[in-house]
Amino acid sequence: MAELLLGLDVGTTRVCALVLDPARGVRARAHRPLALRAPAPGRVEQDADAMVERAVESLREALAGARAEARDVAALGLAAQRATAIAWDAASGRPLAPAIGWQDQRTAARVAALRREGVPATTLASATRFERWLRAEGGADEVSAARAVRAAGEAGRLRLGTPDAWLGFRLGGARRSVTDPGHASCTGLYELREGDFDARALALYGIPREALPAVVATCEVVDRLDPALLGAAVPLAARAGDQQAAAFAAGTHARGEAKLTLGTSAMLDVHAGEAGEGALPSAPGAHALALWRLAPGARDALCLEGSVLTAGAALDWLARLGVAPSAEALDAAAAPSSGGAWFVPALQGLGTPAMALGARGVLGGLSLATGRGEIARAALEGVAQRCADLCEALGVGAGALGVDGGLARSGPLLQLVADYTGLVVERAAEVETTALGAALLAGLAAGVVPDVAACRALRAAPARVPPRLAEPDRRAARAAWRAVLAHCASAPTSAFDAPGRGTSPA
Structure with missing residues (x-):
């Protein structure tokens, strides 16, 4: 058989x-x-x-x-x-x-x-x-x-x-x-x-x-x-959809569960219940989309999706400038502290929640003591802070955050994401989460996998990264970051908003 x-x-x-x-x-x-x-x-x-x-x-x-x-x-x-x-x-x-x-x-x-x-x-x-x-x-x-x-x-x-x-x-x-x-x-x-x-x-x-x-x-x-x-x-x-399949593989099966894909950009998908359960989900700069319909006649599961437009691409850019031999080498090149330097990875504008596409990346807080190691550290911190912005905007405030994508191989980055969000980060054991999600969905349709719980059981145990930053220190770091964002938020609105249609044009 x-x-x-x-x-x-x-x-x-x-x-x-x-x-x-x-x-x-x-x-x-x-x-x-x-x-x-x-x-x-x-x-x-x-x-x-x-x-x-x-x-x-x-x-x-x-x-x-x-x-x-x-x-x-x-x-x-x-x-x-x-x-x-x-x-x-x-x-x-x-x-x-x-x-x-x-x-x-x-x-x-x-x-x-x-x-x-x-x-x-x-x-x-x-x-x-x-x-x-x-x-x-x-x-x-x-x-x-x-x-x-x-x-x-x-x-x-x-x-x-x-x-x-x-x-x-x-x-x-x-x-x-x-x-x-x-x-x-x-x-x-x-x-x-x-x-x-x-x-x-x-x-x-x-x-x-x-x-x-x-x-x-x-x-x-x-x-x-x-x-x-x-x-x-x-x-x-x-x-x-690719993000939807990755979310299914990550176990994002119930309202409030979330997965973060770290790649060229960063995409956060938060399960928002089913269609017909009330008002459509919304958040500043986020897309209301369908996740999936698990059987004919079933109601659509919905999600909110937000994005960091430049995540891995920002690290690639710094590598091209000579901060490290490659984006992968930034982990090893990064100093233990940024020494006061900070980096806003808005090289293609700011995504969720501002959706300010006219914004530009900013590297600041520099001194004569700033070197490649401090800049590398500031870059990792900046990407992690933007991921925390996503989680705050879309209301992810408790439990675990599933993470996948090529950039999820960076241990220092995942630790920073855990620290700035206050969430336990769970890195997928399977690198190809999107293809895995597609296979699991097919198994569900064909009856090879009996139900969603069985799909979840087929996942290899993820690597768990708990936050190390004390809550007062996390709040202080987030407050400092919000002040930093004011330096590059030059375009408060954009034509880029949700492709999921909650209402029809008149």
């Missing part, structure tokens, strides 16, 4: 596949890089076909590493980057334009105009990217692609979606286009109270409902893998 589970994580710059044996743990992992293109300032694009190719390569390598075959796999779960926009032809199965990355800013002017009209638009959602194709806006290369998009629409063959819908369509043999509530809530077109795309939002942006994927449960077998890809028709049993 097939018992293995496959987890696939198609991220922004990397694809990871993982083979999970519920009885023995993770048996193999495989990775492939995924390229980004920046054809002009503010534009970020990807090759949609390459996403599929790298995904298949990773799945094959992971199975080979586990000495398993596709017929041994009970289910496949897919996690993906969320707000990237893809347009494709349903008949040919081919992309009609380069995928527009979630970081892309080409619709910023349109977003600003909508916001002046009272519409809660954001460039962090897919809606204005879809709209741009349909309106045939942009330069010559964009207009050419937009013509193909419009022609497919007129012929009834147009499909628009985020990477999960595109990958599911292609991996499933071009049969169905589906998405889950977590991805749908990142389009700017989803009504969190209703659990489906919002007709008024679709009318505002001129997006035909038939072009969008059907919204299905996160855990639901709706298709099977094309057997030509791996050699068997493996059930496609789950689809989830």
Whole structure:
């Protein structure tokens, strides 16, 4: 009997596949890089076909590493980057334009105009990217692609979606286009109270409902893998956003539980209960999103999501300046104390709660005694303080904080996060938490894992990092940090706010 589970994580710059044996743990992992293109300032694009190719390569390598075959796999779960926009032809199965990355800013002017009209638009959602194709806006290369998009629409063959819908369509043999509530809530077109795309939002942006994927449960077998890809028709049993899958793997299963992903940026997701339990969750600079729908007919679990825009990227920047040989080496280079130096890692603006994108990074408190070690220490402290800002803004004030991501390998950073938040930090034992979460969700859908409690039990015990700072000292450090933030908060408002739609445009 097939018992293995496959987890696939198609991220922004990397694809990871993982083979999970519920009885023995993770048996193999495989990775492939995924390229980004920046054809002009503010534009970020990807090759949609390459996403599929790298995904298949990773799945094959992971199975080979586990000495398993596709017929041994009970289910496949897919996690993906969320707000990237893809347009494709349903008949040919081919992309009609380069995928527009979630970081892309080409619709910023349109977003600003909508916001002046009272519409809660954001460039962090897919809606204005879809709209741009349909309106045939942009330069010559964009207009050419937009013509193909419009022609497919007129012929009834147009499909628009985020990477999960595109990958599911292609991996499933071009049969169905589906998405889950977590991805749908990142389009700017989803009504969190209703659990489906919002007709008024679709009318505002001129997006035909038939072009969008059907919204299905996160855990639901709706298709099977094309057997030509791996050699068997493996059930496609789950689809989830990358942050949502990581939150599931971290055990963020009940209201108030939280996970922090430390990577290029830092993302905090806090479980906010289920849709229909009252007012939608809100916090300054945070996104109200769907986490998942664990079964057909179930209510969506919701979350608040906040971000530190520059976390690991700030450490990479300091390494390029020569503070340390690499970002990883900052731990060893850091002095025991910053000697009064401080660093605000706002190199791309301040994220939650201020969402001040005009803010800039600040390195201050310097003296003739300040050296590389003190600057390295100040950088680690600055990233940790910004993570504490996230926790305060989103109301995480008790219990444990699950942490994952590449930057979570830094022991000194995790200790500082614990100290400044006052929380016990739990570092995930599995590095590939997003792929693990996808596999667990697939196991839940296929019945290989009976319930959420069993999913939690399959997690390897995390490493616990308790706070060492006394509470009066923590409060003093946080007060000093709040004073420091005033030096770089030059832009108090921004067009970048929540992509999850609690209300529809008038």
